[in-house]
Amino acid sequence: MTEPALKQLPLLAVRPPSMKTTCHSAGAGLGAGEDAPVVALVGSPNTGKSTLFNALTGSRVTMGNWPGTTVEVSRGVWRTTRTAASCTCQECDCEPGEGRVDITLVDLPGAYSLVPDSPDEALTRELLVDAPVDERPDVSILLVDASRLSHSLYLASQVRERPLRVVLALTMLDVAAKRGVELDLSALSAAVGCPVVGIDPRRRAGLDELAAAVRDLVAEPVPQPRPHPEGITDSLAIDDERFGWVSAAVEAATLDHGSQQASLSDRVDRWATAPIVGPLLFLAVMWAVFQVTTSVAAPFQDALDGFFSGPLSAAAGALFAAVGLGGSWVEGLVVDGLIAGVGMLLTFVPLMALMFVLLALLEDSGYLARAAVVTDRLMRAIGLPGRAFLPLLVGYGCNVPAISATRILPSARQRILTSLLVPFTSCTARLTVFVMLGAAFFGPQAGTVVFAMYVASIVIIVGVGLLLRGTLWKGEVVEPLVIDLPAYQMPTVRLTASVTWVRLKGFLQTASGIIVVTVCAVWLLQSVPARGDAGFGEVAVQDSVYSVAAQAIAPVFAPAGFGTWETTSTLVVGFVAKEAVISSWAQTFAVDEPGDSASPGTLGDRVRADFTESSGGHPLPAAIAFMVFLLAYTPCVATLAAQQREIGTKWTVFGVALQLVVAWSLAVVIFQVGRLFW
Amino acid sequence: MAGFSLAQAPLHTPLLLVGGSQCVVAECRLSALGLRRGARLSVLQKTAGGGRVVVVGGSRIALGPQVLEGLTADVIA
Structure with a gap:
């Protein structure tokens, strides 16, 4: 040039x-x-x-x-x-x-x-x-x-x-x-x-x-x-x-x-970038990351869940009773809203920390550049260069920086295409929902289910990429692979800890802020009556503005097997941020059936019962359909803001429509086919 | 010196790049990475997707098959 x-x-x-x-x-x-x-x-x-x-x-x-x-x-x-x-x-x-x-x-x-x-x-x-x-x-x-x-x-x-x-x-x-x-x-x-x-x-x-x-x-x-x-x-x-x-x-x-002998990096690359072995190794590494993350973190999650939903909620309830506010809306907001919502978020801290440590180790080691090499052919099939793999990979942590990372691509058309595909990468906020549903519906196979969702994410990216390449991006010339491979390095404790802490802190800051605001908003909407004679704060949740609005949307999801207002409302909240999905579920079920929140692990049971009811006795395909919908629809408003900045309003709106169509279609197909077998 | 495509180059053999990339998009990037006419290199590894890892000036650079076809090299005697 x-x-x-x-x-x-x-x-x-x-x-x-x-x-x-x-x-x-x-x-x-x-x-x-x-x-x-x-x-x-x-x-x-x-x-x-x-x-x-x-x-x-x-x-x-x-x-x-x-x-x-x-x-x-x-x-x-x-x-x-x-x-x-x-x-x-x-x-x-x-x-x-x-x-x-x-x-x-x-x-x-x-x-x-x-x-x-x-x-x-x-x-x-x-x-x-x-x-x-x-x-x-x-x-x-x-x-x-x-x-x-x-x-x-x-x-x-x-x-x-x-x-x-x-x-x-x-x-x-x-x-x-x-x-x-x-x-x-x-x-x-x-x-x-x-x-x-x-x-x-x-x-x-x-x-x-x-x-x-x-x-x-x-x-x-x-x-x-x-x-x-x-x-x-x-x-x-x-x-x-x-x-x-x-x-x-x-x-x-x-x-x-120096010597011209093969270095350690060269010896590792004989396997890490090799045909057949390289892609298999990449899949094995990713599977190990999710398997280790979910299995090691599970006991810590259970202990924290028991603490927040048990002793802490009970102590807060006793405190409110002691000051004469037992059973009041204040207790409902604090115990069923803030403690349930923020507590649920905190149960995911061990899991997120472990995931961030493992990804930081992979990044610091230099392996990710090799991953871009072994995925090059796949990326080219969808009209993107191998380098586009790197922003997509960033998306598996968080979609917002991934959209910014598309700037490493030379062509504006490639940046737009990559920005449209990034929302289909499964960010860590969605991981929390997958882990919860995986444990509730699939028990010890939760790790494999979570891994399957990441594979599904890749399949959706490839499918949507092929669709766009065959239509709007037809005839696009893809630049060939030219990527500089850094030497492998032994990750340092300081760097790994620093990267992990920055990401964990970022997740907690964003998620806690979103959750507190969302919990208050959900609580407010659940307290305002939409029908009946009950006053503010006394209305049955199914007669609240929150429920009535969700009930209006719920039939859209009936063909996908999760057409109840309790689940549909979480998808509306999840449009703002996926971090708030579980907390809004916890809040809804706690308000719906007050008093049951003291027994640990009940959220999963209630969600399972809800899916069983909405799916007509086929909860497993309904749960998978829900997870795929959650994976494919709009990640959060922050991602939309990043997209608007990078690719403009027109393409951002196009992306939202694309995500909703893809998510709904896949969910319906999965449930309708799945119910024939499960 | 006619040379042969880098895609056909033997592994672990000292090579001299005798022909630059025909790909305009990649030309600038390759030059900045030291892959230009007269550069000494060797092919280290075949990669998934039909590419190669080449060593030039101490750097390891992964190249796709389209780039390899556009580069010609000769074995250094």
């Missing part, structure tokens, strides 16, 4: 004019103040930028050992303090805290080149190069992978052609050392014409030296750009010159090129 072609890249996201004046990602924090120097982290994908950003700022932005983890700009404050290690005094006698410099640190999306072919790379170029001179970063830390120096230095060759202050931060020195590669950092510094520091962001080594190098460079004038030989205008010739510069730098800096 030539540089003029940059302007043709379709960008749907609104982008900031400079990194000094805006905060692109509000969730990632603000800078150190207007006067603070701005330092940008730049580098090829998967060189450790986000890990370094988190280590320097104490933030917790998304990290992962696969290309395309960062698609937005994150900002944070890097508080640098001179220490004996970092001070450049001849004989350091600085007081602790002396010479403290606060820096605004900006984490840019990874870019292989300053000639971008996707919106995330275009964003990096815009902020680093195209912004007005006074709005560019004061210093750029260019992360370079020492284990593949020539590969990483290509971007450096382009950056050094610009008038920018640059520090080269060499990562993956341990991987290079294992391969027998020995580098002379001083020689590399002389060859590339800027300071070079060896760091290990995962173990927080070399960060003081990096701080010292940055502080020194901020005070210096902007260096002259690396000169091009005169008369070269052809883009291929310019590239030749760049590779010549890279080769010279590698040659000057490399003391030992």
